[in-house]
Amino acid sequence: MRRLNVCLLGPAALIITAVAIALTPMTSNAAVPDAAGASLLQADAAPANVTVAADSDVCDVTDAAITWGVKESLRSYISGTIANGEWAVSDGATYDTPNFGWTAGSGQLDAGEGTIAFDGTLRFMGHDGILDTTLSGLEIVFDASKTATLVFDVSGTTQEGVPVDAQNVDFATIDVSGITVEDGTALLADAPVTLTEAGSEAFGTYPPDSQFDPIMVSFSATPECMPEPRLRDPVLARNLVVMASVIALVWGIGVVFYVSRRRGTARARGAKAGNAADSPDSSTKPDSAAQPDSSDS
Numbered sequence: 001m002r003r004l005n006v007c008l009l010g011p012a013a014l015i016i017t018a019v020a021i022a023l024t025p026m027t028s029n030a031a032v033p034d035a036a037g038a039s040l041l042q043a044d045a046a047p048a049n050v051t052v053a054a055d056s057d058v059c060d061v062t063d064a065a066i067t068w069g070v071k072e073s074l075r076s077y078i079s080g081t082i083a084n085g086e087w088a089v090s091d092g093a094t095y096d097t098p099n100f101g102w103t104a105g106s107g108q109l110d111a112g113e114g115t116i117a118f119d120g121t122l123r124f125m126g127h128d129g130i131l132d133t134t135l136s137g138l139e140i141v142f143d144a145s146k147t148a149t150l151v152f153d154v155s156g157t158t159q160e161g162v163p164v165d166a167q168n169v170d171f172a173t174i175d176v177s178g179i180t181v182e183d184g185t186a187l188l189a190d191a192p193v194t195l196t197e198a199g200s201e202a203f204g205t206y207p208p209d210s211q212f213d214p215i216m217v218s219f220s221a222t223p224e225c226m227p228e229p230r231l232r233d234p235v236l237a238r239n240l241v242v243m244a245s246v247i248a249l250v251w252g253i254g255v256v257f258y259v260s261r262r263r264g265t266a267r268a269r270g271a272k273a274g275n276a277a278d279s280p281d282s283s284t285k286p287d288s289a290a291q292p293d294s295s296d297s
Helices: 002-022 073-079 195-205 234-278
Strands: 031-033 037-042 059-068 086-090 094-098 099-110 114-116 120-126 131-143 148-155 163-175 179-180 185-195 213-219
Touching: 059 114, 073 086, 073 120, 086 094, 099 131, 131 163, 148 195, 163 195, 163 213, 185 195
Parallel strands: none
Antiparallel strands: 031 037, 059 099, 059 213, 086 120, 094 099, 099 114, 114 131, 120 131, 131 148, 148 163, 163 185, 179 185, 185 213
16 A cells, blocks of 8 residues: 555656646736837736637628527417507618518628627617617627627617617627638638627517527638637636646556555565475475385484
């Protein structure tokens, strides 16, 4: 047991050290050239939660389109006998059962970050004019993470008749982890949409975190500028890789050392047992034939 402890304590200590190193933030003071070609030292490294783009070129987004039903239960409620209402589209927005549509969206992206804007207005009406909510100024904001933000201007009155006039409301989040890019065209199909707290406050009717209908988004841009979900903390990711590598290496060394010690001990015991078998047994009596015969004396 003592030998086992010796074999394992060393690797365990190294593993703990590796964990401490991996969790220690790494900073860099590398020199960068200024406009005149001189070198300046960075005063501070970039924060861990900021994704720094290697190429700062901005790309134009074209042919952007959205297909979205907003929320099926909302459409059913408004068109039903309780609300006895309707909806209307204008300014470029369309409706083709069961989805609303926006086309000809445009904007700019820089390494997966940027905004795409659309023309089009939705107006939901019901309850003899008590409900009269308008959604306009649609934008999708990408921030190079696994979610994008659906932004609306919300005006009119809510289902409860409460007046609202809110601009640039972060209405809902879109899960963009399933986005695909092929031949310069990005496609996000059936992406989950979740109502935000700000969206709930402006729109009414539904609480925060309510699931709205899945959304479909497509647009064209230079591939290098496309949104691509990635870890927002590259320093932590690098440290975790280093930690895993060190742990695997140290553990492997510990196992080899332990097995070698066990084999060495087994060989030593085998050699000792062999030597004992080859030595004469002190308890063996001399051959009786070699003893003098008492009759001869």
